[in-house]
Amino acid sequence: MLLDPVDRIHKIMELLAASSQGLTISELARICEVDVSVIKNDLEQMEWKHPLFPLWTNQYEFEEGQDREEDEEENEDGKELYDPAYSDEARWYFRPDYEQLIPVYFKPEEFFNLAELLTILPESSSVSEILERQVSAIVGDDLYKHQPVQYTKGNLDPYLLDEQLITVVQNAIEQEKMITFDFHNHETEVGPLGLVYYSRLRRWYIVAVHKGTVKNYYVKNVSNISISTQPFQCPEDFSVNEWLQTRWGTEFGDSFHVKIKFKNQSQTVSKVKKDVAHRVCQLTTEDNGDLLYEDTIIGRNEFLTWLLGFGATAEILEPADLRGQMRKIITEVLAGYNEIS
Known part of the structure; x- marks a missing residue:
């Protein structure tokens, strides 16, 4: 059954989060039963529409010191530029190691x-x-930790x-x-x-x-x-x-209480326990194996980056405004599909 864009993005999140070895665009296309070009577009929407999506690839996208805008300006002949991140050899990751979130x-x-x-x-x-x-x-x-994986933004x-x-x-x-x-x-x-x-x-x-x-x-x-x-x-x-x-990343701001539900899927629970082992927080295991995580944190954007790495297996219960911010991120990504003819 063909997935709509929302379900397909959730599916991509879950697949990448569950794979420690990463997946190629071809592998994602085969699993999602769509053309390779569709997955490429999905990844582009997720990667460039919002900076919080923690997508990684084992290929550099551009040469050192060169960004996408500069590359597009120099591409005056109209030819499609070769982007290693979207090649057949590139493997994609959607699980940022928590060590990279600790200064x-x-x-x-x-x-x-x-x-x-x-x-x-x-x-x-x-x-x-x-x-x-x-x-x-x-x-x-x-x-x-995992060379040669590089952050692609x-x-x-x-x-x-x-x-x-x-x-x-x-x-x-x-x-x-x-x-x-x-x-x-x-x-x-x-x-x-x-x-x-x-x-x-x-x-x-x-x-x-x-x-x-x-x-x-x-x-x-x-x-x-x-x-x-x-x-x-x-x-x-x-x-x-x-x-x-007490912080996620190097952000400033007031502390706030969070309550998150993590589904007992794809090693999610064990990874959450590992990531928050150093924190003074509350973890409650429900009868079905799902995990409730409660904590007081500083660093809204970096916390959202961490949550995005779990895809659809993470649900924000509290606070309501953080839940709304997550919804806005997903909406901004999906808005890119309205621009596709």
Whole structure:
């Protein structure tokens, strides 16, 4: 029986979420009993209509530093461009590892201590190469758990960290001083706590106290950093790691209570238990094997990204506005089908 677009997208979610090895477009087309072109369109709608869909592929879509808009502008002869992500060899994934949703915290001196150990690196190695190795050494794996799987949304190469930025943060912490920098061209003075690496977006952040609130600042938007004359001392009872554990990703915002039902299908329950094992939350197993998950979280968009990875096996019960936001995401994706002649 031919599935309508809504049911077919749910089917694709479930298939990809259940497959640890990923599936090709041809395999998805055969299972869904549709033409390959239909699945390609489904994936395009899911991938580009909303940035929260956690689609992955083992093929790079474009060359480094090149995005889709630039590619389309250069395609003046009207020929269809070759996109490796949509080739017969590409395997698609819809299960983001939770490790990629947890930012990793570092004290600046950890970078330099590890750099001294990496004597095999040539002197010409860039700071970014050294830092990538340092992250791997601390985390115990590469920046992505399943190489060569890559996140496919645009150009997400790591932003190169400036060695001066690391040095300023380190010296300020040692001297118990605040730091000043321009953030989005606005001068800011904060008390530095360390550096945070968020592997899902491959971004570095300065984590710091600003007017009594702990925040993180994307280093790409930081310039003219220097040590201030104002004193700063981190409270002894404060832990950056504990502060991060209450969050999904690096978002700001108020905390809110969630209640989610996960269906007992395709190893969903076991994966949820693994993903939230570090959190202080409530898990209730129903008589039919379904799982109720209740938690208080910060990070609405990243939480939705996680939920989308479970496809139709996850249902938002509370809050109502989060349920509405999920419905809006699905609606935006499906709206693309109205544009197809």
